[in-house]
Amino acid sequence: MGLSDQRVFSVPNNFPIRRGRAAASFWAAICATIWLFSAMTAPAAAQGAVKATFGDWQIRCDTPAGAQSEQCALIQSVVAEDRSNAGLTVIILKTADQKSKLMRVVAPLGVLLPSGLGLKLDNADVGRAGFVRCLPNGCVAEVVMDDKLLGQLKTAKTATFIIFETPEEGIGFPLSLKGIGEGYDKLP
Numbered sequence: 091m092g093l094s095d096q097r098v099f100s101v102p103n104n105f106p107i108r109r110g111r112a113a114a115s116f117w118a119a120i121c122a123t124i125w126l127f128s129a130m131t132a133p134a135a136a137q138g139a140v141k142a143t144f145g146d147w148q149i150r151c152d153t154p155a156g157a158q159s160e161q162c163a164l165i166q167s168v169v170a171e172d173r174s175n176a177g178l179t180v181i182i183l184k185t186a187d188q189k190s191k192l193m194r195v196v197a198p199l200g201v202l203l204p205s206g207l208g209l210k211l212d213n214a215d216v217g218r219a220g221f222v223r224c225l226p227n228g229c230v231a232e233v234v235m236d237d238k239l240l241g242q243l244k245t246a247k248t249a250t251f252i253i254f255e256t257p258e259e260g261i262g263f264p265l266s267l268k269g270i271g272e273g274y275d276k277l278p
Contacts, residue, residue, distance in 0.1 A: 138162075142276060145269020149277060161186070164273045168263050178251055178263040179228070182235075182270075184277060191235040195219070196228040201253045207231040208252030208260065211242050211267075244271035 138152030141162065151162040163183040170176040179196040195207055206218040216239075219231040233239070243249065246267050252260045 142273070143269075144273035144276065146266040147269045147273040149273060151278075160278075162278050164270070164277050166265060168265055170261060170263060173261070176261065178253070178265070180249075180251070180265060182274060182277070191240060193233040193235050193239075195231045195233075195251055196225075197221070197231065197251075197253045198228055199224065200255065201229050202255060202257065203229065205254035205257060208250075208254075210250040210252070210262075211246035212248060213250075216242070240274070243267060244274070 138150040140148050141151050142149045144164075147164050147166050149162055150165050151160045153160045161183070163181045165179065165181050167177060167179040169178075176198045178198070181192075181194040181196070183192050183194075184190070185192065197207060201207075201221070203221045203224075206220045208218050209216040219233050221229045221231050223230050235243075244267075249265045249267055250262045251265060252262050254260050
């Protein structure tokens with residue numbers, strides 16, 4: 091199957107919708123996650139403290155303003171070999187309620203948004219994710235990861251994230267998966 095034939099990065103139909111008091115804590119967790127995401131995609135000085143390194147991945151933690159506890163994420167950044175101005179950051183985290191696993195990928199500005207973000211694991215097409223928003227430092231694709239995708243990431247050797255500048259021209263960002271399994275397992 092081609093990249094556009096599968097949808098690996100979609101919100102499942104049974105994604106919980108919370109109301110009432112649970113909604114307040116759910117949305118507080120989402121706001122803290124957004125803050126963490128914003129801080130971790132800013133320049134290196136604002137990315138939080140490196141707590142541990144696992145292969146090519148780092149666990150970085152920071153306490154968002156108003157949060158009661160530290161938020162942590164597993165992070166790796168890469169730069170295209172032939173374009174020093176094009177970088178990609180992958181952020182993996184667990185939601186504050188520990189019920190969901192998220193992967194956020196920050197791609198450089200100028201990507202063709204309708205084409206989404208492609209993913210190959212060890213040269214096997216996995217699918218595409220849509221971009222959810224663009225910030226001053228890049229455009230964000232977000233995935234609610236299921237156990238199958240997490241298992242694939244843990245067993246594969248390389249991931250290639252593909253962005254498109256035109257419908258025909260994709261740029262691949264190879265990313266080492268060395269240490270992702272151990273790093274994810276140690277993620278608070």
